[in-house]
Amino acid sequence: MSKINIDRIVKDIKSRTTSLTPIIEAVCNSIDAIEAERVDGIIDIIVKRSAQQLLKLDSSCSLTDIVSIDIVDNGIGFTEENKDSFDTYRSGFKIKKGGKGFGRFMYLKYFNHVAVESVYSENGNYKKRSFTFGHADEIIENEKVENIEFTDNIHTGTILHLTLIKDCDLDKGLDVIARKLAERLLVFFVTGGKYTPKITIKEEDGSNQIVLNDYIGPDSNIQQIGIDKTLVLRGKENDWNFTVKVYKIYYSAITNKICLTANMREVIDSALHNFVPEFKETLFELTDNGIQKNYMVKAYVQGDYLDTNVTTERDGFIFGKEDDIYSDLSEKQILREVAVIVKEYFQDDIDQRFIDKKRR
Numbered sequence: 203m204s205k206i207n208i209d210r211i212v213k214d215i216k217s218r219t220t221s222l223t224p225i226i227e228a229v230c231n232s233i234d235a236i237e238a239e240r241v242d243g244i245i246d247i248i249v250k251r252s253a254q255q256l257l258k259l260d261s262s263c264s265l266t267d268i269v270s271i272d273i274v275d276n277g278i279g280f281t282e283e284n285k286d287s288f289d290t291y292r293s294g295f296k297i298k299k300g301g302k303g304f305g306r307f308m309y310l311k312y313f314n315h316v317a318v319e320s321v322y323s324e325n326g327n328y329k330k331r332s333f334t335f336g337h338a339d340e341i342i343e344n345e346k347v348e349n350i351e352f353t354d355n356i357h358t359g360t361i362l363h364l365t366l367i368k369d370c371d372l373d374k375g376l377d378v379i380a381r382k383l384a385e386r387l388l389v390f391f392v393t394g395g396k397y398t399p400k401i402t403i404k405e406e407d408g409s410n411q412i413v414l415n416d417y418i419g420p421d422s423n424i425q426q427i428g429i430d431k432t433l434v435l436r437g438k439e440n441d442w443n444f445t446v447k448v449y450k451i452y453y454s455a456i457t458n459k460i461c462l463t464a465n466m467r468e469v470i471d472s473a474l475h476n477f478v479p480e481f482k483e484t485l486f487e488l489t490d491n492g493i494q495k496n497y498m499v500k501a502y503v504q505g506d507y508l509d510t511n512v513t514t515e516r517d518g519f520i521f522g523k524e525d526d527i528y529s530d531l532s533e534k535q536i537l538r539e540v541a542v543i544v545k546e547y548f549q550d551d552i553d554q555r556f557i558d559k560k561r562r
Contacts, residue, residue: 207338207339208307208310208335208336208337208338208339208340208341209337209338211307212307212310212311218517218518219308219311219515219517220371221312221367221369221370221371221372222372222379222382222383222386223308223312224308224309224311224312224313224364225247225271225273225364225383226383226386226387226467227308227309228273228309228362228364229245229247229273229383229387229401230387230390230466230467231362232245232273232275232277232360232362232399233245233390233399234277235275235277235278235279235284235360236275236276236277236278236399237277237278240399242276243275243276243277243398243399243400244274244275244276244399244400244402245273245274245275245399245400245401245402246272246273246274246275246402246403246404247271247272247273247383247401247402247403247404248271248272248273248274248403248404248405248406249268249271249376249379249403249404249405249406250268250269250270250271250272250406251265251266251267251268251269251405251406252266252267252268252269253266265374265375266374267370267374268367268370268372268374269365269366269367269370270313270363270364270365270366270367271364271367272361272362272363272364273361273362273364274359274360274361274362275359275360275399276357276358276359277358277359277360278322278323278358279320279321279322279323279331279358279359279360280318280320280322280331280360281322281323281324282324284322285331285342306335306341308515309335309362309364310335310337311368312364312367312368312369313364313365313366313367313368314365314366314367314368315334315335315363315365315366316334316335316362316363316364316365317332317333317334317335317362317363317365318331318332318333318334318335318360318361318362318363319331319332319360319361319363320332320359320360320361321350321356321357321358321359321360322358323358327349327352328349328350328352328356328358329347329348329349329350330346330347330348330350331345331346331347332344332345332346333345333346376403376404376405376410376412377412379403380403380412380414380417381417381423383401383403383414384414384417384418384424385424385451385500386468387401387414388418388424388449388500388502389447389461389463389466389467389468389502389504390466391415391418398415400413400415401413401414401415402414423451423452423453424449424450424451424452425449425450425452426447426448426449427448427449427450427499427547428448428547430445430446430447431445431446431447431448431543432444432445432446433445433446433503433539433540433543435531435535435536435539437507437530437531438527438529438530439530440530442505442506442507442530442531443505443506444503444504444505444507444508444536444540445503445504445505446501446502446503446540446543446544447501447502447504448499448500448501448502448543448544448547449499449500449501449502450497450498450499451497451498451499451500452495452496452497453495453496453497456498456500457473457474457475457498458473458474458475458481458482458485458498458499458500459471459472459473459474459498459499459500459501460472460474460477460500460501460503460537460540460541460544461500461501461502461503462503462508462519462533462536462537463502463503463504463508464508464509464511464512464516464519465509465512465516466504467516468502469508469512469516469517469518469519470517470518470519470533471500472533472537474499474501474541474544476537476541477537477538477541478541478544478545478552480545480548480552480555480556481499481544481548483555484496485497485498485499485551499544499548501540501543501544503536503540507521507530507531507536519533521533
């Protein structure tokens with residue numbers, strides 16, 4: 203293939219991303235690698251710190267910085283077809299799943315060294331492929347492929363080594379990282395397919411395991427309000443269908459938001475109070491014991507218009523933010539109409555708040 207300047211591509215990435223972005227990208231790739239009907243899909247996020255923890259991970263232990271992360275899955279592995287696609291800049295191999303062929307460069311933006319170890323099956327035989335990510339003009343370097351002797355315990359899968367983080371802005375506590383990942387991956391959990399892989403984050407020694415799936419559900423800290431709503435917006439040339447899913451996320455201090463997604467990934471969000479001022483206040487409910495439970499509202503928006511107009515870096519959309527003559531729909535148009543739907547869910551509460559203010 204033609205040579206490319208990888209370091210230059212990485213340096214030119216100006217998107218609004220964080221050290222969490224490559225982890226999310228890696229998990230999404232692992233999800234893609236696990237077959238949709240597979241009931242035993244597993245993804246492990248293994249955290250490695252700058253020094254060995256001498257004490258148990260509790261409130262008395264001061265955690266050290268995270269320096270490296272492994273993402274382990276039991277997907278189909280780096281088959282020859284997958285490898286060829288990976289070795290092609292801006293490959294269209296996974297375009298039906300929203301693949302941009304660009305996510306691999308996010309790894310290099312935040313980690314100094316990236317390597318892959320993968321077991322796959324070919325014509326009934328098992329093989330192991332390993333390689334490192336290039337920094338110069340080759341995407342794949344140091345590739346090795348070897349045959350593996352079959353055993354009862356052998357299975358396909360991939361380990362992605364993200365090593366030596368550059369500028370760590372990750373929280374030290376796994377519980378905080380797990381909550382953020384669960385929120386960012388929520389759009390997959392609710393629409394990803396019939397079977398959801400079990401996604402776990404844990405320390406290098408296997409301790410402090412947290413299952414992200416446990417954060418989501420009727421009795422969990424992330425709960426859907428009502429049912430999915432269909433929103434139809436008329437553009438200048440076409441009518442566009444959107445799906446709106448509204449969630450309560452308990453014990454979160456984050457501003458109530460509308461989140462526009464594309465290809466089951468969060469892209470941009472906007473504060474709900476920009477459109478409904480009442481959402482600027484802290485939302486809460488009282489338990490049967492009279493305990494106040496604070497929560498934030500997050501509305502996820504999906505649709506073909508968003509999927510087809512997302513930028514390469516998935517940090518924005520190519521249509522305008524404000525209404526203009528060039529875009530069929532603008533970002534503001536979509537957000538404004540979604541805010542109306544969200545307000546309907548909380549209309550009784552908003553009316554009561556208005557009455558209380560009037561009395562005061």
